[in-house]
Amino acid sequence: MLTSVATTLGRSTRRRAIAGALACAAPLALVSSAGLAQQAPPLKIGVILPLSGNFTPAGEDALTGLKIYFDSINNEVAGRKIQLIVEDEQGKPDVALTKARKLVEGDKVQILTGFVSSAVALAVNGYAREKKIPMIVSADGGANELTMPGPLANPYLVRTSQNGRTPSAAAAEFVFKQGWRKVAAITSDYAGGFDTIGGFAQAFCRLGGTITQEQYPPLTTNDYGPYVTNIQRDADAVVTFLPGANGLKFANQFIELGVKDKIPLMDIFGQIAYEPYLKQLGANGVGIYSVLHYTPMIKTPENERFVKEYEARAKRLPSDNGPDAWVGAKAIAEAAKAVDGKVEDTDKFLAAFRTLKFDSPKGPIAFDKFGQVIQSMYVRKVEKVGNDYVNTPIQTFNNVDQFWPFSLADLEAYKYRYADLKGSMGDCKKVLEKK
């Protein structure tokens, strides 16, 4: 309740800024289109991102990535101007739903994109499905169910970022290969945390490893001292998923209490080894492992070009949300091109979308039939390069789909859902029990 008022104020100023920017852009659009006799109506894209509140950095990253791509094609595709209408959802599902309604029914957008928080993505999902509006999840929103067969599946949804489970599975592969068999897990106490550590437990158990300790600090934890002190000192590795400021708070205690020098740390999703935090952790962060579908250190022409442009705009290295949104923007444009700009034919547009294949800053991209991106997973290690601390990729898993290393049938055969396993992630018999 308190926060809601706080962020409303934040938003209104931001909104004014955006309105101002649009007002400036509008005359330009008129001038440039005046020469063409029959300009097709603009392609309106509703962008739903958190631009105030806790998720602000992720929202701004995504917006920058999106704009980098659209600017590179002069905001025009298949003869249609691209018009972005940006709405701040403040990290709140109810606000996001209101904004989605406003965009679809008021502004008549043809496409919705963005979505950082899973809760926000889930809230808009039902509405987009009902309205048959293409929903391109091109930022963090990683709820597994959005792209799996089941009650939440949405034929109008495509995700260009990642799902919650896959980076965990890649982390399990890496940890096991290092010979670390007994791991202590520390995960934030909420649905995203259970999904992540559950995905890890499943893959890790199948390989033959065990989680020997589970700790679930609430998202509101201020002092991580007690949790770090409580870590079993004979664990082979510590595995974490601690989103937002939690990762930074945990890392500081983990370093300060001297545990980092003794036990390796695997940070699923790179929540601790998050680029803006690396500068703060400095030399203390060196050696932290993480798994994510991106690192700015990928050495490909696509990525080097992207990072350079991103740094020029945002004055910092991109997190995964930047390239995720870039891929979303490029895929929207490519799919629009494939249907000659007739985006209103939703089925054709989405069918074209799902057959796309291209090289992106995060590596080669394709989509599966459920609308989930197929991409690479990177195991990264914090290193010092020059004067900067960066996530160097040390192992890459290519063409990873959302079920990897399982098949859909494999995954569906398991009896327990991840959230049910809280407290018994270490019991591999239960984790792997079939229906």
Add this chain to the structure above:
Amino acid sequence: MIWVIHTLNGVSFGILLFLLAAGLSLIYGLMKILNLTHGSYYLVGAYIGSTVIATTGSFILALIIAPLVVAVLGAVMERFFLRRFHLDELPQTLLTFGFLFIFADLSLWIWGGDPIMLPKPAMFSRSIDIGGLGYPTYRLLLIGVGLLVALILWWFQERTRVGAMLRAGVDDAEIARAMGIDVSLLFTLVFAVGALLAALGGVLGGPIIGAGPGTDFDVMLLAFVVVIIGGLGSLRGALVGGLVVGLLDNFGKIFFPEFALFTIFVPMAVILSFRPTGLFGRG
């Protein structure tokens, strides 16, 4: 030996809570203002501290400059805004609520939305050995500084003339005024000291709790819990309340991890049901 460490963790967090809560308690005790901006003083203090450390590299300077700047902010708030609504509780509370948003947005604008942790001073970034386990000297420093602050505050309140005026003001502002005490100046002073303490907590707590959008609300909530347990208006209450909450929170998380969210609030509810005015509060 691990229990020594758990205890030290709890005490150091408790001391930090004391720093956060002391100002809130002082201000309420004297002026009956429920200052919702209190968490913002922490946040702004931590941010200014981080800027000072980034530019000068000195933690000590941060420890001096940030609290002073925030103390001035607090004094200005009291002198030019809150004063207009003397003893008018609802407008005062709403006004401090408004300031909370102003500080939050200004901070977001100036320092961006990424959470930060303040770096520890180089001298206290190491660990000492306690029974084979490392323990960070910074937390010991925090305990030391916190106790020193408690001692200074106690001396100020009990042994100085201004402290005596303060106590008189808390007991009965009207009579104090009639006795010739400049209550107006006292109000501004106490408000500045309250803000100063929270900002000091911001710099000292920066390496442990950090700062970012939303930290102002978190800290405000913690400070309220401590003050409610300890009793509004009592410094001793803030110290004991802080330690009680710090230790209960720590051991609660170890013994009852599934109730980690409530380890702070359950003790509050229990204590309130037996002592509605808190441990050291006067009814």
